[in-house]
Amino acid sequence: DAGVTQSPTHLIKTRGQHVTLRCSPISGHKSVSWYQQVLGQGPQFIFQYYEKEERGRGNFPDRFSARQFPNYSSELNVNALLLGDSALYLCASSLSGGETQYFGPGTRLLVL
Amino acid sequence: QKEVEQDPGPLSVPEGAIVSLNCTYSNSAFQYFMWYRQYSRKGPELLMYTYSSGNKEDGRFTAQVDKSSKYISLFIRDSQPSDSATYLCAMSVNPSWGKLQFGAGTQVVVTP
Numbered sequence: 001d002a003g004v005t006q007s008p009t010h011l012i013k014t015r016g017q018h019v020t021l022r023c024s025p026i027s028g029h030k031s032v033s034w035y036q037q038v039l040g041q042g043p044q045f046i047f048q049y050y051e052k053e054e055r056g057r058g059n060f061p062d063r064f065s066a067r068q069f070p071n072y073s074s075e076l077n078v079n080a081l082l083l084g085d086s087a088l089y090l091c092a093s094s095l096s097g098g099e100t101q102y103f104g105p106g107t108r109l110l111v112l
Numbered sequence: 113q114k115e116v117e118q119d120p121g122p123l124s125v126p127e128g129a130i131v132s133l134n135c136t137y138s139n140s141a142f143q144y145f146m147w148y149r150q151y152s153r154k155g156p157e158l159l160m161y162t163y164s165s166g167n168k169e170d171g172r173f174t175a176q177v178d179k180s181s182k183y184i185s186l187f188i189r190d191s192q193p194s195d196s197a198t199y200l201c202a203m204s205v206n207p208s209w210g211k212l213q214f215g216a217g218t219q220v221v222v223t224p
Contacts, residue, residue: 111208
């Protein structure tokens, strides 16, 4: 069975650019959450979506946005990239919420 | 003060030893507690999930929760070199919400 998939695996951008990261949840899972993990730290919650509705938002600026599609896949968009946005972006899926979340391999973003 | 505190290590143990990991937290509303294992440049993998106080055992892994002390632990018996990874504690208030609060992670090195 396929787990959570994310694309691309790696990405290099320059300051001020825009980036779109993609996530496909485990088949049957309807909830997707996004996390940012800076090197040496634990993941920080960005968003949760369930049935295409935003269920939760972490303490991130409005430059960060996301959406969930009818097939439950999701996109994370980041505008006006800053050097500090360099991190591993993780997507997690769960059946309906948060009790058992399965993480994808992440997208490693480097902002120069 | 961070909501979840975890010693970053590194924690080095010889093969076969017991690995002892712990986290403390400040938010008494946390009800659900998890331990994830993360290999270098990979996404976190769920190891243990517990609810409220008590012990839970799964193979070589034992998770303990002491809500009165706001303290959780993970023990790994008969440690193997393949257990070398970063171990992240995570917790949430409500399983319906995707927001997990992570510790910074403890790097564990098991030497042959």
